[in-house]
Amino acid sequence: MGKEDNGYGSRKDGDDPETDTDTGSFSQHTGNSTDDNSLQLESPFLDDNAVSADDDGVKKSREGRDYDDEEGHLVYHVGLVMKGRYEIILTLGEGAFGKVVECIDRDKQEHVAVKIVRNIECFREVAKSEIAVLEEINSLDDDNRFACVRMLDWFGYEGHICIVMELLGLSTFEFLRQNHFLPFNVEQIRHMAFQLFRAVCFLHRNKLTHTDLKPENILFVCSDYDLEYNNETKSKKKKPRSLDVKVVDFGTATFDHEHHESLVSTRHYRAPEVILDLGWNQSCDVWSLGCVLMEFYLGRTLFPTHDSKEHLAMMEKTLGPIPPHLLKKTRKQHYVHNERLNWDEQSSSDDYIRANCQPLQQHMLRCSEDERQLFDLLGCMLEYDVYRRITLEEALWHPFFSPLRVQKQRS
Known part of the structure; x- marks a missing residue:
């Protein structure tokens, strides 16, 4: 979870529910179903003040004290200790799914992020799914080699599912925003991309698709920065001291064998096969x-739109015509x-x-060689036909990453 990333939550999309989705990610995480027997989320963790739903669905204790607001968010205060262990010290942000708070883990005397999910059934189901995915990631990557956020604990509190994560820095989107949307340079992009590709390739090898990759869901491990003078803008620009990043928000991550929802991803990052309802696989990531x-390169979204057909038209302006064989197969024939x-x-x-x-x-x-290689790689990634689109396994061997591979061999 990100530290002091108060701009959390994705940029508002403005589309109607049938054409768009924001998965409730708070610039962080936001499902799939999992066996309820494996996740006993209630009574083992609740205190003696058991809660029941009143007429308007808001939880109250037997003593009548409100635990939730009208939207199902937990009502809490700084200093509240959950599970006799996690002391809330500040709110990091909120989104459709709930709120994320920074806590002191009294047992380990370290700072953590805790995602407090809204006490509403659909969000509880998403949280169960995220827990199952994060447990799988922890198990498959027990030595923390890949850049995926670590889940440290989870518990139930007054009807809310709470997921304890390592505390990370700002999201890359929030860093850009605070930096007046001045873009990252090619060298910075290379270092961040290499980590991201390795992390998501690791997911893909383990039959998992993230489905909601976006700058809000990519966090700096530490967001400390230095100020440097920018000659182009005649202003000071923040330069991250570390380019280490991690992927967060596994609430809509989907295993290959699971049901694939027809609509996934946040608007600006949604693949053409999803918009055209052709079915999707790991290549949508x-x-x-x-x-x-x-x-990262432009400092702004590549496809700034809130409408599906306009989105496809923007793709054509940027990448050329959509192949007729894909348009022939789409269920969206009005396009x-x-x-x-x-x-x-x-x-x-x-x-x-x-x-x-x-x-x-x-x-x-x-027209530097580095930028030419970056755009060659981007052209391979932004390929309409999933059968021609590069895989991340292949992408990691693209010449764009050669300097990092050479560096690794020397160290």
């Missing part, structure tokens, strides 16, 4: 990471006319797209 790297995207090039929306989108290679700011 590759597309999302391609969008993330472009956001298609004569085996092409059904798009009015005379519309005001098209004016907006022309103003905000351009062919991918034209985004390249400098």
Whole structure:
């Protein structure tokens, strides 16, 4: 969980529920079902003041004291000790799923982040799923080699599922925001991308798809920074002291054998096969990471839209026409006319797209070899056809990462 990342929560999308989804991630985490017998979430952890639902669904103790607000968030105060162990010292942020607080673990005398999930059944189910995924990750990566957030504990408190995580720094989105959206440089992107690709490749090898990769769900391990003068903007720019990052928010992570929801990912990072309802697999994470790297490079989202058809039109402006064989197979035939995207090039929306989108290679700011390799890699990731899209296993061997591989061999 991130420390003092008070801009948590994704940028609001504004789409209607049928066309968009924000998984309730608070710039962090936000499911799949899991066997209830493996997660006994209630009575072993609750104190003697058992709770019951009143008429409006808000939990109250037998003494009548409110535990939840009208939206199902736990009502708490600084100094509250949960499970006789975790003392709340400040709120880090909140989202649709609940709130994240920084706590002192009195048993270990260390700071941790605790995600307090809203006391609403759908969010409880997502939390159970996240716990199951994080337990699997802990088991598969017991020596913490891959950049995935560590779950340290979980428990129930007054009807709320609470997930204890290692305390991390700011999200990469929040760092960009606080840095006036000045982009990261290519060397910084290389170091962050290598860790992210290894982490998500590790998930993929273990038959898991994250499904919600975005800058809000990528956190610096430590967000300390130095100030350096930026000649281009004539202003001071924050430079992270460490480029170590971790992936968070496994609430919508899905195993290969599990049911795949038709709509996944947050709007700007959603792969074309998801929008076209063609089914999806692990390669949707590759597309999302391609969008993330472009956001790191530009300091803004690659596809700034809130509408599915406009999103597809932006892809075409950036990446060229969507292959006819994909449009032919889509269940969203209202997006298609004569085996092409059904798009009015005379519309005001098209004016907006022309103003905000351009062919991918034209985004390249400098013609250095490093940037050429980065954009070659991005072109392989932002490939419409999942059968032609690069895998992360392959991506880790791309020439863009050669300097890091050489560095590793020397050390």
